[in-house]
Amino acid sequence: MKHLLTITELHNEEILEILSEAQQFSEGKIWTPAKEQFVANLFFEPSTRTKFSFEVAEKKLGLQVLNFETQSSSVQKGETLYDTVKTLEAIGTNAVVIRHPQDHYFDELVDGISIPIINGGDGCGHHPTQCLLDLLTMQQEFGKFIGLNVVIVGDIRHSRVARSNADVLKRLGANVYFSGPEPWMDETMVNGNYVSMDEAVQFADVMMMLRIQHERHAFKMISSKQEYHQIFGLTIEREAQMKPKSIIMHPAPINRDVEIASSLVECSKSRIFKQMTNGVAVRQAVLKRALQLKKEVVLNG
Amino acid sequence: MKHLLTITELHNEEILEILSEAQQFSEGKIWTPAKEQFVANLFFEPSTRTKFSFEVAEKKLGLQVLNFETQSSSVQKGETLYDTVKTLEAIGTNAVVIRHPQDHYFDELVDGISIPIINGGDGCGHHPTQCLLDLLTMQQEFGKFIGLNVVIVGDIRHSRVARSNADVLKRLGANVYFSGPEPWMDETMVNGNYVSMDEAVQFADVMMMLRIQHERHAFKMISSKQEYHQIFGLTIEREAQMKPKSIIMHPAPINRDVEIASSLVECSKSRIFKQMTNGVAVRQAVLKRALQLKKEVVLNG
Amino acid sequence: MKHLLTITELHNEEILEILSEAQQFSEGKIWTPAKEQFVANLFFEPSTRTKFSFEVAEKKLGLQVLNFETQSSSVQKGETLYDTVKTLEAIGTNAVVIRHPQDHYFDELVDGISIPIINGGDGCGHHPTQCLLDLLTMQQEFGKFIGLNVVIVGDIRHSRVARSNADVLKRLGANVYFSGPEPWMDETMVNGNYVSMDEAVQFADVMMMLRIQHERHAFKMISSKQEYHQIFGLTIEREAQMKPKSIIMHPAPINRDVEIASSLVECSKSRIFKQMTNGVAVRQAVLKRALQLKKEVVLNG
Known part of the structure; x- marks a missing residue:
């Protein structure tokens, strides 16, 4: 499973692995993917901490970042979330981070989307x-x-x-x-x-x-x-x-x-501010996990 | 002619050259300009595909990208499109991609602007x-x-x-x-x-x-x-x-x-999604053409 | 003093030093910091020249740029400017550029914020x-x-x-x-x-x-x-x-x-357009000064 949608879906061992990786990032560990990777951030709700924390994490990993602004997108023309994410996949995005006001927005995505989805918060559901x-x-x-x-x-x-x-x-x-x-x-x-x-x-x-x-x-x-x-x-x-x-x-x-x-x-x-600092390291770990798992899938597939 | 404003202005040979270059990019060809280049994306209308497709193309070419958000610009203070583009030229932008609701918006630009303009769509005119x-x-x-x-x-x-x-x-x-x-x-x-x-x-x-x-x-x-x-x-x-x-x-x-x-x-x-994937390769080819032609102009000028 | 808040606070010698550095940048000097640095641009008012001029300057210095969009931030949830900047500091930002409609907005920041603040314009106050x-x-x-x-x-x-x-x-x-x-x-x-x-x-x-x-x-x-x-x-x-x-x-x-x-x-x-071109060089000089002074503070501290 390459997505990160809810904390519930993670076993204790997976959680502890992510924390261990995050701890290393917080101590200055550097990791970048072997080849250029694009990540898109889709924030359909206002956010400072989560959005910039992901962006800093992505840039520390050497990823190319696409910041999707809801107001200036075809979402304004009524395009569905699925078609929007499928579009980003088609133009070469390797992973997406999504915050969306609708609970379980990802249920309509997981079947058709073949790049990892990282949930940056859904409604009052999961984060x-x-x-x-x-x-x-x-x-x-x-x-x-x-x-x-x-x-x-x-x-x-x-x-x-x-x-x-x-x-x-x-x-x-x-x-x-x-x-x-x-x-x-x-x-x-x-x-x-x-x-x-x-x-x-x-x-x-x-x-x-x-x-x-x-x-x-x-x-x-x-x-x-x-x-x-x-x-x-x-x-x-x-x-x-x-x-x-x-x-x-x-x-x-x-x-x-x-x-x-x-x-x-x-x-x-x-x-409180230490939590924010840790947020960057955690997101580095989560992104690394998503991009690496994806690679394995490609190798096996 | 370094701009790309309409498809009509391109001869068959030019079209086939761009397609040939794009095909190479779609097969993984890498090209980056000899020195750092800045491109600004000015989207005065909502867009997902075209905007991100250009942004991915620009980043794959190693260009520095400036994303111009209409809402937070001096366009809000009534600045003309000409003065906006002239400003971007003055601060070192090497090319601009523009989508604008007005048909033939570029007619007011071509005389005074000396960097390539790539038309990302004008009104219901050209694309x-x-x-x-x-x-x-x-x-x-x-x-x-x-x-x-x-x-x-x-x-x-x-x-x-x-x-x-x-x-x-x-x-x-x-x-x-x-x-x-x-x-x-x-x-x-x-x-x-x-x-x-x-x-x-x-x-x-x-x-x-x-x-x-x-x-x-x-x-x-x-x-x-x-x-x-x-x-x-x-x-x-x-x-x-x-x-x-x-x-x-x-x-x-x-x-x-x-x-x-x-x-x-x-x-x-x-x-449909293959078209989007191809859009990135085409825009790489078009950007390369614009930036290279500009270079030649500089060398001769 | 690592901030740049008003021109009044600078001695003649400091002004001439910045101008000398800026002149060198305008002639093509290249300088990048020894390690990766993040700068956030917080523009709470529309701006084309100042915002893109800073962004070009930052990218020419090889800095990682975070563009803070007011409309999509937690400022919408009533977060104070202090908490917003403190957040950016916590997630690893090394300097902030701020334009804000309120005169002397920086008075509430200077005590608690430990990264350099560069004033991109406050109300009708300073620039x-x-x-x-x-x-x-x-x-x-x-x-x-x-x-x-x-x-x-x-x-x-x-x-x-x-x-x-x-x-x-x-x-x-x-x-x-x-x-x-x-x-x-x-x-x-x-x-x-x-x-x-x-x-x-x-x-x-x-x-x-x-x-x-x-x-x-x-x-x-x-x-x-x-x-x-x-x-x-x-x-x-x-x-x-x-x-x-x-x-x-x-x-x-x-x-x-x-x-x-x-x-x-x-x-x-x-x-008029030469001024804009010079704006990039000046901002390179100002950013270099802020990031270098910060380093010295860290070394002494």
Whole structure:
């Protein structure tokens, strides 16, 4: 399987292999494909981190980069995603990175497209490279996942990314807890592991804050950002209660003084910008895996 | 003459030279200019195929690529096309590729601009690299144009691209026929060579389907897409009537199940994605020609 | 100091050093950094000249270029400029070029950002590389600034760019005069050096025309473009009165037949496109300075 569509489809061994490769890239390893390769980035939703992180990763690998701008493409003329990707394949693209607002957009692609598809995020569904960079950040910090206490804070119910992250962390051996407004919890998911923020900061190794989606209905239920911050946010007072070697993570973009106090964004426990740095190394590893696997398929085929 | 503005301006020998060069590129030939060269792509209309095809061609030639985004340029401040291109020339661009909604936009450029202009499509006027990639696809398939039966299907009257393609095919020795709704035909053009779709599929070597422009008045005259497809489309039934070695072409983007049955887009007779692949090779040849001719001018000047 | 934020912050010696380096680049000097470097261009306002001039400069220096498109970024989700630049730093960008509509946007950046910021224009505040390319153009022409008669024509009051240019020219030894509608003059700036256009063309070595901002209130006070051109524009008749070795400059985009007669844009006295060519060399010099200084900081740090 050459695509990277969801984190769920990866076995533990595959995940650990990607992390190992990514760690090497983060330490300066250089790898470039034997011959010129083209990668196209198709971002159908606004993105800074993910898009540029992929672009830097691609350029570090010496790949030729095609940046597909939705506004100036034939998507404006009603062309389907399948025909767009098939076109990119026809003109010599060796892999595509796609972010798209529709959940499981890739279901209509996988049968007919013969180049690797790397999912840069689909709707509120999956975001496998975000998950991998989160894992890399924890692994660098703690050297292991077994027994790690991770508290995920935010809208668990509507964030399948949070849910698939939680699943992966569990199968890697971590203890996963949840915090946030109760209407945002999912009982089958949480399964008794709900903690208040005041409890969470006492024992968490990792406080994994989710971004609040302003546009979501759930957010409108909150009386005010200040109140959210006081009850469910990582306040300056709560940070002071955290264990000495614990860390703070957030996928960004950050709502400062909502999920987390603005002054904590760059505090000594924060790994928020480290996560972004790791994102490049993870994407180098994922791209190398896609382009190499493709080569093998060609050799066998 | 270093520009490439219309297919009409090219002699048969020039066309065959470009096709020969393109064929070599399609077989893996590598050519890069002796020193660093910059090319700017100015697309004032949405495009996927043409834009990325040029970008891949440019990068395969080792050129430095500047992608001009209309929305973020001084065109927004009312700057003329001439001043925009003159600016790109002043900052060191060695050639420009332009797609523009205005017919013959290049008429205001050719006197003052001293770098080659490659027309990536003007209004509904000309699209010389599309014509060349169509020719390359036919030449690869049949090895000759003389005596080839080509049926062009669609809005002939309003598509000068179709008309200039027909002219070039005729002067290269092909027999050109037309099909489609009668109000879309042009008598002086068709000149007795109108055939029904049911007739066409019997004798055509090439079924050259044109894209239906949804936004055009003519399209609104059609009672329904289903009806168009039944009368003027390449249906599954009609494809079964085609000669063994005949092929299907379409410039894309495709209106699936209108011009052509969706399931035929990737059928064994379809060269639709092959055309896109050939587009890269043709654009490599055209860019090489423009940059080399420019060099000669400099050497002599 | 590794940033380049305003021209005011540069000593005369620093300015002359940059001009000397730029002159070498304009004569074909090649310099590339020892290892791969990434530069991001963040343009929050439309721009053709400045943006592509930086991009060409970057590519001539062999830098990896990230083009940040505002429309497709997380700025759309309300991310702050600081968090955006910090993100780019985290993913491995070595310098950023920023154009932003807000005056002194960089004030919120300089404390937390540890990569060089090159100001590509802030609001109606500063535009240091434009100033430097103007200076390079004059230096190439006259070999000196001392005693040079420069007449700046246009909206002096609302253009701090014009004001900082005037300040720099004065401290380099030039005689600076002003012309244009009186409501656009600033008494403390002009300080008796107001001249009419008919006077100006008699003695000016440099007629430095400013662009009229259509969107500004002041412009709406003008009864008509034709009237402005007759009274304050560089007409064909006035050009004929200019001294033999005098030159015409304009930052562009040009309002043809308003600030300057259309037929003069490419006349023998015009250095308008030469300014653009010089812009690339100046930006190469500025980027080299930023990336080299950064390296020194790292070595000492």
